[in-house]
Amino acid sequence: MVQRHFILRVTTKLLMPFILLFALYVQFHGDFGPGGGFQAGVIFGAGFVLYALIYGVEAAEKVAPPGVIRVIMTLGLLLFVGVGYFGLFLGGAFLDYNVLAHDPVHGQHLGITLVELGVGITVAATMITIFLSFAGRNRT
Amino acid sequence: MIAAHLPALQIVIPLAAAPLCLLLRKGDLAWALSLLVSLIALAISAVLLSQVLAHGPISYELGGWAPPWGIEYRIDVLNAFVLLIVAAIGAVTIPYARRSIADELPESQLGGFYTALLLCLTGLLGVAITGDAFNLFVFLEISSLSSYVLIAMGRDRRALTAAFQYLVMGTIGATFIVIGIGLLYMATGTLNMADLGARIPALGANRTIIVAFAFLTVGATLKLALFPLHFWLPNAYAYAPSAVTAFLAATATKVSIYILLRFFYTIFGPAFQAEDLTLHSLFIPLAVIAVLVCSTVAIFQINVKRMLAYSSIAQIGYMMIGVSFDTVTGLTAGMVHLFNHAVIKGGLFMALGCIVLRVGTCQIDDLAGLGRRMPLTMFAFVLGGLSLIGVPLTAGFISKWYLVQAAIELDDWVVAAAILGGSLLAVIYVWRVVESAYLRPAPENAPDEVSEAPWSMLVPTYILIGASIYFGVETSLNVGVARAAAQFLLGGAG
Amino acid sequence: MTNLPGLYNYWIVIVLMMTGFYVVIARGNLIKKIVGLNIFQTSVFILYISMGKIDGGTAPIIVADTGGAEVVYSNPLPHVLILTAIVVGIATTALGLALIVRIKEAYGTVEEDEIFAKDEQA
Numbered sequence: 110m111v112q113r114h115f116i117l118r119v120t121t122k123l124l125m126p127f128i129l130l131f132a133l134y135v136q137f138h139g140d141f142g143p144g145g146g147f148q149a150g151v152i153f154g155a156g157f158v159l160y161a162l163i164y165g166v167e168a169a170e171k172v173a174p175p176g177v178i179r180v181i182m183t184l185g186l187l188l189f190v191g192v193g194y195f196g197l198f199l200g201g202a203f204l205d206y207n208v209l210a211h212d213p214v215h216g217q218h219l220g221i222t223l224v225e226l227g228v229g230i231t232v233a234a235t236m237i238t239i240f241l242s243f244a245g246r247n248r249t
Numbered sequence: 250m251i252a253a254h255l256p257a258l259q260i261v262i263p264l265a266a267a268p269l270c271l272l273l274r275k276g277d278l279a280w281a282l283s284l285l286v287s288l289i290a291l292a293i294s295a296v297l298l299s300q301v302l303a304h305g306p307i308s309y310e311l312g313g314w315a316p317p318w319g320i321e322y323r324i325d326v327l328n329a330f331v332l333l334i335v336a337a338i339g340a341v342t343i344p345y346a347r348r349s350i351a352d353e354l355p356e357s358q359l360g361g362f363y364t365a366l367l368l369c370l371t372g373l374l375g376v377a378i379t380g381d382a383f384n385l386f387v388f389l390e391i392s393s394l395s396s397y398v399l400i401a402m403g404r405d406r407r408a409l410t411a412a413f414q415y416l417v418m419g420t421i422g423a424t425f426i427v428i429g430i431g432l433l434y435m436a437t438g439t440l441n442m443a444d445l446g447a448r449i450p451a452l453g454a455n456r457t458i459i460v461a462f463a464f465l466t467v468g469a470t471l472k473l474a475l476f477p478l479h480f481w482l483p484n485a486y487a488y489a490p491s492a493v494t495a496f497l498a499a500t501a502t503k504v505s506i507y508i509l510l511r512f513f514y515t516i517f518g519p520a521f522q523a524e525d526l527t528l529h530s531l532f533i534p535l536a537v538i539a540v541l542v543c544s545t546v547a548i549f550q551i552n553v554k555r556m557l558a559y560s561s562i563a564q565i566g567y568m569m570i571g572v573s574f575d576t577v578t579g580l581t582a583g584m585v586h587l588f589n590h591a592v593i594k595g596g597l598f599m600a601l602g603c604i605v606l607r608v609g610t611c612q613i614d615d616l617a618g619l620g621r622r623m624p625l626t627m628f629a630f631v632l633g634g635l636s637l638i639g640v641p642l643t644a645g646f647i648s649k650w651y652l653v654q655a656a657i658e659l660d661d662w663v664v665a666a667a668i669l670g671g672s673l674l675a676v677i678y679v680w681r682v683v684e685s686a687y688l689r690p691a692p693e694n695a696p697d698e699v700s701e702a703p704w705s706m707l708v709p710t711y712i713l714i715g716a717s718i719y720f721g722v723e724t725s726l727n728v729g730v731a732r733a734a735a736q737f738l739l740g741g742a743g
Numbered sequence: 744m745t746n747l748p749g750l751y752n753y754w755i756v757i758v759l760m761m762t763g764f765y766v767v768i769a770r771g772n773l774i775k776k777i778v779g780l781n782i783f784q785t786s787v788f789i790l791y792i793s794m795g796k797i798d799g800g801t802a803p804i805i806v807a808d809t810g811g812a813e814v815v816y817s818n819p820l821p822h823v824l825i826l827t828a829i830v831v832g833i834a835t836t837a838l839g840l841a842l843i844v845r846i847k848e849a850y851g852t853v854e855e856d857e858i859f860a861k862d863e864q865a
Contacts, residue, residue, distance in 0.1 A: 141804075142804060143802065143804075147826060147830060179271070180272065182268075183268035183269070183271050183272050186268045187265065187268055187269070190261060190264060190265040191265075193257075193261060194261070194265070196312075197254055197257070201313055202254070202257065202309070202310055202311060202312060202313045203254065203257035203258075203261060203311060203312070204311055204312040204313075205312050205313035206312070206313075207313055232830075239837045242841075243840070243841070243844065246844055383824050383827075386828075387827055387831070390831045390834075390835075394831075394834055394835065394838060397838055397842075398838065401842055401845070406846075406849035406850065407862060409842055409845050409846045409849060410846060410858055410862075412842055413773065413839065413842045413843070413846065416835065416838065416839050416842065417767060417776055417780060417839075420780055420784070420835050421764075421767065421780070421783070423831075424783060424784055424787055427787050427791075427828055428787055428790065431787065431790055431791050431794065431821070434794070434821070435794055440824075
């Protein structure tokens with residue numbers, strides 16, 4: 110396994126940073142152009158899936174231990190819900206972004222960025238979990 | 250300040266607790282959190298119902314976006330009633346689930362189980378509370394996906410195939426609902442239910458709207474397992490863990506009936522389906538067949554869980570009879586039965602869960618002699634069975650009474666006879682269990698140490714069984730609210 | 744009848760929908776059922792996405808310099824809705840496949856008739 114697929118291994122190594130960077134671009138450019146948490150999360154997860162396909166599931170699990178990923182997955186969802194609750198505590202409706210900052214425009218900006226971040230984290234972690242639990246099924 | 254946000258909290262408290270349960274991992278901690286959350290949800294739904302009864306419908310703008318652009322949570326008498334049923338069953342099921350589930354699942358899966366259960370609760374409450382058609386689909390899928398997971402956790406390997414079958418049928422049903430919602434959006438440009446209800450009469454029965462109506466109806470009837478779209482239900486209920494069966498049997502199909510009512514009365518308006526399409530001429534025969542055929546099939550089951558599952562399909566038939574009559578009495582009867590059946594079937598499945606915990610199976614022959622060895626459990630089962638049959642002074646009698654009354658009002662003697670016939674069939678299948686438990690001696694090779702079920706399971710069982718007796722005597726809550734909801738739907742829709 | 748070819752997107756939707764539905768009903772292989780279910784759902788995605796497209800409409804992002812001309816935007820709402828439905832579809836597919844993995848482990852087959860036969864024996 111070590112010396113096989115030389116081209117694939119080198120290409121993956123070269124591509125990985127760009128895939129992850131592109132995911133981050135889609136994530137944070139989402140409020141100015143096409144993009145957002147779902148898409149970014151899937152791209153980010155796909156980077157890991159590619160890594161796992163080429164280097165093997167064990168190597169991928171070293172980078173992303175399933176237990177940690179599961180915790181990250183729930184934290185992403187809690188971030189989303191937390192933003193909603195925060196708006197509630199500040200006197201607005203649930204998920205009301207206007208009250209998050211002094212200026213409603215800033216509030217909307219902050220709110221959507223945080224919520225999309227939560228979505229992105231959850232989707233990426235879920236994608237990785239789904240892949241790893243299918244791929245790792247027969248080893249144990 | 251909090252009072253104004255109750256509609257949002259109703260949904261987001263269970264939603265936020267679900268991932269926390271996954272983080273807690275320890276079964277008991279997750280259980281304690283779920284219990285707390287379900288009690289809060291019950292309290293909120295009770296407050297919401299009293300507010301609605303006192304001050305009329307409540308509207309909540311999610312994210313501060315005004316309807317019809319934003320998602321609106323809109324609570325009127327009908328869905329406050331459904332919210333209360335779902336939250337109450339949730340609050341009774343979770344204390345019950347602790348022992349029952351600890352026996353059926355490995356420790357490592359307990360956190361996941363409570364996560365799925367809370368998500369299912371969130372989804373069902375969400376379906377009931379939302380005033381946005383697409384949001385309804387999203388919540389419906391949250392509840393359905395988590396119920397597939399819950400069913401697949403059953404011990405028997407047939408639970409897996411049952412869950413898969415349910416997944417395929419449920420997804421087709423949900424996709425039909427999305428198609429219907431999409432067509433409605435094409436025709437009207439809005440997704441808010443109240444807004445849809447205001448615009449559709451103006452458009453009249455054009456082809457897009459009729460097709461949308463057809464898709465929505467088929468999708469919803471698939472989800473509520475109306476005969477002949479019920480094939481996913483018996484296996485799913487028979488092989489799921491006991492607590493899950495009790496929870497789903499008491500809530501999932503009820504919420505689906507709510508969806509149908511919402512589509513029929515709020516979105517399309519009473520006139521649309523009654524006068525333009527004469528839908529009751531299709532639904533009443535189907536519902537009558539469901540009552541008679543499925544009650545008969547129930548008689549021949551040897552697995553008591555499957556027997557009760559078939560009986561559930563028959564009871565859904567009763568509800569659909571009431572709903573399709575399209576009169577205040579009929580709708581009231583349908584909704585009263587919706588409430589009563591949730592209580593009765595929840596209680597019966599819980600009693601059965603106690604038996605499964607102690608005996609290990611629920612084949613009718615294995616119940617032999619249980620009347621003496623598990624007297625409290627079997628007594629609960631008998632009381633629930635009497636209520637299911639519709640003996641006077643039980644909740645089942647009240648719903649049958651109103652149903653027959655509604656049928657007689659319309660001079661529909663065939664339907665009235667079918668309702669009574671269904672009750673007679675129920676006598677037979679309940680009697681088979683009673684006969685086995687009380688009149689047959691325990692088998693020779695039966696394990697000796699079969700004792701009474703633990704209190705943590707008996708108390709929730711008796712709460713529901715007791716409620717099914719209580720609501721047969723004191724009917725102001727179920728009949729009163731159901732009548733208010735029926736009048737609201739027929740009078741104030743649009 | 745004249746605009747039949749003009750509404751070709753609906754024909755695509757109907758063909759996909761019926762293909763998927765047929766596969767779900769007619770195939771005994773559980774994986775093929777999931778594939779059919781996916782095709783069925785995809786038809787709905789196309790229904791929604793094509794619904795949001797407006798002739799000559801551009802992406803719904805405010806154009807800073809319109810030069811005084813009126814800009815036609817496509818309707819973003821159906822696209823957002825269907826993004827949610829796509830996510831639901833992914834969840835359904837993942838869950839369905841996970842169930843198939845468990846079924847394969849429990850029964851040793853993913854053919855529906857063989858599973859029924861094994862249940863009958865038991």
